[in-house]
Amino acid sequence: MKKIDTIIFDLGGVLIDWNPEYVFLDAFEGNREKMQWFLDNICTMDWNENQDAGYPIKQATSDLVGQFPEYKVFIEMYYGKWENMLGGEITGTVKILEKLIKTNKYKVVALTNWSNETFPIAKQRFEFLNWFEGIVVSGDEKTRKPFKKIFDITLNRFNIEAKNSVFIDDNLKNIKTANTLGINGIQFINPDELIKSLELYNIHIK
Numbered sequence: 395m396k397k398i399d400t401i402i403f404d405l406g407g408v409l410i411d412w413n414p415e416y417v418f419l420d421a422f423e424g425n426r427e428k429m430q431w432f433l434d435n436i437c438t439m440d441w442n443e444n445q446d447a448g449y450p451i452k453q454a455t456s457d458l459v460g461q462f463p464e465y466k467v468f469i470e471m472y473y474g475k476w477e478n479m480l481g482g483e484i485t486g487t488v489k490i491l492e493k494l495i496k497t498n499k500y501k502v503v504a505l506t507n508w509s510n511e512t513f514p515i516a517k518q519r520f521e522f523l524n525w526f527e528g529i530v531v532s533g534d535e536k537t538r539k540p541f542k543k544i545f546d547i548t549l550n551r552f553n554i555e556a557k558n559s560v561f562i563d564d565n566l567k568n569i570k571t572a573n574t575l576g577i578n579g580i581q582f583i584n585p586d587e588l589i590k591s592l593e594l595y596n597i598h599i600k
Contacts, residue, residue, distance in 0.1 A: 396578065398595045400559040401494055402548065403526075404539075405506040407564035408582045409488055410520060411481035414472070421471055436465050437472045445473075446507040448536040477515055486585025488522050490592075493599050495525055500597075504529040505548050505561070507538045528552055539563070540571040549575070560595055562588065 406412045414433055422429040433439075436458070445454050451473050459466045495502050504526045508516070510533030517523050530548045532538035539545075549556055556576035563569055569579035580591045589599045 396557065396595060398500070398558055398560050398578070398597060400501040400503070400552070400554045401597075402554075402559055402561040402577070403491065403502070403504045404561075404563035404565070404568070404582070405504055405508065405516075405523075405529075408562055409484055409491065409504075409522070410516065411484055412479055413481055414479050416481055417471060417475045417478050418468070421468060432465070432468060436462055437469060442472075443507060443538060445509040445511075446532045447538040448510065448533045451509060451511050473512070476512055480516065480519065483520055483522065484585070487582075487588065490585060490588060490599050491522060491525065494597070501527055501552060501554070503527050503548065503552050503554075505539070505544065506530070507532045509533045539565070539568040542571060542575065545572060545575050545577065549577075560592070560597070 403409060414437070415429065418429045418432065419426065422432065441454065441458065445451055455470060455473060458469045462469065491502065494500055502525070504523075506513075506529065508531050510531055513531050513533065523529065528551065530544065530551065532544060535544055535547055537543045537547075548554065557578070560578045560580060561569070561572045562580045562582050563572070564582040566581055569581050572579040578595065580588065582588055592599060
């Protein structure tokens, strides 16, 4: 049995419910097909991830409006109403986080793909973000998951031994990179499955 002393949490999709649908389903008057086309072809996840890696939001918005002027109103809505994409905390996972911290057995940190311009909004809204020993925010580092560099930054900053750590993320691409570095990865499905997965590493949530 591996001796785990560090737990690394992703935030969006694990502890925080974030979804552009909360803004754009309304914007497209409930037409899910039109909304999905817009998110797949205009304000794409690749485009959003570029801001997560530190590209300025104002510039990114201007760039995209230049490419698709007919969608100007919707493009500007992406970050203009970004706060409304935050659906709330994923309560079951927050409870797991709290219990892990209260054991005093583990170093608990976070590694998130998040624009450094919007992350302060999340910090204000979610008290549990203050519980971590530290948070690596991709926008601050000018790189993002799944690239190796941001994992190296996290391991070095918090003096983490890869083989003694568990990394929890909902994105399989990020888990695969973590695994190549010797970090034990758990793909997040839901809080109940997370409890079962942690037990495989002799981490028991009571």
